[in-house]
Amino acid sequence: MTKKPVIGITASYVKHNHYMEGVYVHQDYHKAIVASGGIPLVLPVSTKEMAIHYLAMCDGIIMSGGEDVDPQFYQQDPHQKLGFIFPERDEVELALIQACLDENKPLLGICRGLQILNVALGGTLIQDLPSQVPTSMQHVQTIPRPRSFHSVTIEKNSHLHTIFEKERVRVNSLHHQAIDTLATELKAVAFAGDGIIEAVEHVSKKAWAVQWHPESMFSTSKDMQKLFQTFVQTCQ
Numbered sequence: 001m002t003k004k005p006v007i008g009i010t011a012s013y014v015k016h017n018h019y020m021e022g023v024y025v026h027q028d029y030h031k032a033i034v035a036s037g038g039i040p041l042v043l044p045v046s047t048k049e050m051a052i053h054y055l056a057m058c059d060g061i062i063m064s065g066g067e068d069v070d071p072q073f074y075q076q077d078p079h080q081k082l083g084f085i086f087p088e089r090d091e092v093e094l095a096l097i098q099a100c101l102d103e104n105k106p107l108l109g110i111c112r113g114l115q116i117l118n119v120a121l122g123g124t125l126i127q128d129l130p131s132q133v134p135t136s137m138q139h140v141q142t143i144p145r146p147r148s149f150h151s152v153t154i155e156k157n158s159h160l161h162t163i164f165e166k167e168r169v170r171v172n173s174l175h176h177q178a179i180d181t182l183a184t185e186l187k188a189v190a191f192a193g194d195g196i197i198e199a200v201e202h203v204s205k206k207a208w209a210v211q212w213h214p215e216s217m218f219s220t221s222k223d224m225q226k227l228f229q230t231f232v233q234t235c236q
């Protein structure tokens with residue numbers, strides 16, 4: 001039996017009612033990891049001290065989508081249109097990103113995962129695209145998650161370009177926030193038509209992030225299958 005890489009997925013918290021509350025991860029993440037040859041391991045929101053222990057169990061980390069990042073972590077006050085925040089999750093994830101970069105284990109940020117990676121490295125976010133960048137296109141699609149919604153232009157000489165082998169890819173879009181000031185250790189490698197950053201990669205570490213949801217396009221998109229398969233292989 002060949003050993004499969006263990007991919008930690010950061011989780012959120014959901015409360016359905018007083019007797020059903022707990023860990024939440026969209027099933028598309030673990031389905032995509034299993035289909036790509038990895039073992040998914042859900043990492044519940046815990047204390048920031050747990051981050052190094054979580055990391056020790058994993059060969060790579062996926063920072064999943066979810067709530068808005070608390071703007072206190074990039075020294076801003078909340079904008080009127082800031083969405084739901086969950087600072088306990090931010091603290092665990094910020095510690096996990098730091099530990100992951102320190103040990104140079106592979107990291108894939110997805111949607112919120114891209115945003116918090118930028119924040120962890122000193123960047124800032126646009127707290128609400130429609131009100132703060134009225135000229136931006138629509139980035140919250142109303143069609144189902146697996147469907148692509150807008151195109152992105154991929155920079156040549158990027159990890160993503162190596163994976164996709166083309167400069168234009170169709171992606172889904174489920175975000176009302178985006179990167180504002182890019183962290184100095186990150187390079188923007190994909191852009192939407194309105195100039196919004198849609199993917200980044202670390203200048204020296206094995207850390208990549210996309211603003212869209214490749215896990216939800218996995219069953220229908222060869223491009224997103226390649227993205228996941230390459231990540232899982234990197235964790236091997």
Ligand code: MN
Binds near residue numbers: 139172173192198
């Ligand atoms: Mn978008």
